[in-house]
Amino acid sequence: MEKFYLAATSNTPEVDFDFPARRLLLKGESYPESAAAFYGDILNKTSAFLDEMTGETLHISVQLNYFNSSSTKMLFSLFDRLNLAAEEGNTIVLDWHHDIDDETILEFGLELAEDFPAIEFHAHAIES
Amino acid sequence: MNTAPEHEPYNPCFPGLDPNLIFFYAGYFSQNIINAIGDAVRLRLEQTETTGSARRKIFSTFIEMAQNIVHYSSDSLTPPDQATLEMRAGSVMVSHVDGTFHIICANPVDPSFALQLEPLLEPLRVMSIEQIKEAYRKTLRAETCEHSKGAGLGFLTIAKDSSAPIEYGFEPAANGMQMFTLKATI
Structure with missing residues (x-):
C-alpha cells in the first residue's frame, strides 16, 4: 500500500502514514469542522493496510498539541483498530507525545494504554 | 455614566466595555472564522498571567463552544441540511475576574432541541469531578461508533x-x- 500524506492546516494535523516503512505520524492540531469526515479516510486506509499485515511491527507517533472532542472519538477508534492488529499478532508501538504540563493529553494517552493493552505504549513529555 | 470603579485598569482592546473582558465575538461562526478568532484568543491569553495548563483549558472550552454554535445554532446562513461549511450565529465571551476566567457562549436553538439539551446538561451541574471524568470515559466508548456530531x-x-x-x-x-x-469557569 502506498504512503498516505496530508499537509497540516490550521485545524488539521500533518498526516504522514508511510505504510511501506511501517511508520505513521500525526502532528499538529486537530479541530476540523467534521472530525468524522477528516478521520474517515484515514481510518479506512489504515484498516485496509492492517488487514494485510501479519507478524510485523508498526510504529505510530502522535505529536498533537490540541484535539477537540470529536477528534478524540476518532483517535479512540483508530487505536481500537490498531489494538486489534496487535491482538492478531503484530507489534504496535505508540509514541505518545504531550507537553510537559498538558495533563489532558497525557490522561487521554494513559486511557488508551489502559483500554488497549496489546499496544506498546510510550509517553514522552516535551518541554515547552 | 461610566460605572466602572476608578481603580479598574483601562482595557485598550474593548474601550467602553467591561475592563475584565479578554475576548468577545458575536456574529456568524464558521470553521474558518473559528480558526481566525481562535488565534486571537490564544494570543490574548498569552498576554494574561496564566499557566499553560489553564490557557489550554480555556482554548479547548472556547473551541467546543464555538463548534457547537456552528453545528447547532438555529440561526443559520447555510441550509439546515448542509453538513459542511456551515455558518451559524452566536456569541462567545471570555472574561477574567479576580484570577478566574469565565467562558460564556450564547446561541438560539429550536424549543424541541432545548428539550434535548437539558437532560445532557442538568446532570453535569450536580456531578463531582470524578463522576464527570467517569461519564466522559463511558461516553467516549459508547459514542465512538455513532454518527452524532458529538455534543455529548x-x-x-x-x-x-x-x-x-x-x-x-x-x-x-x-x-x-x-x-x-x-458558562464555564477556569
Missing part, C-alpha cells in the same frame, strides 16, 4: 475542565426560539 462528549469536555459547576439557561428569544447560554 463536547459538554463533558467543557464540564471536565470547569473548576465550578457549569451554568446554563434558556430564555425566550425572537421567532419562537430559545436563547441557550452556557
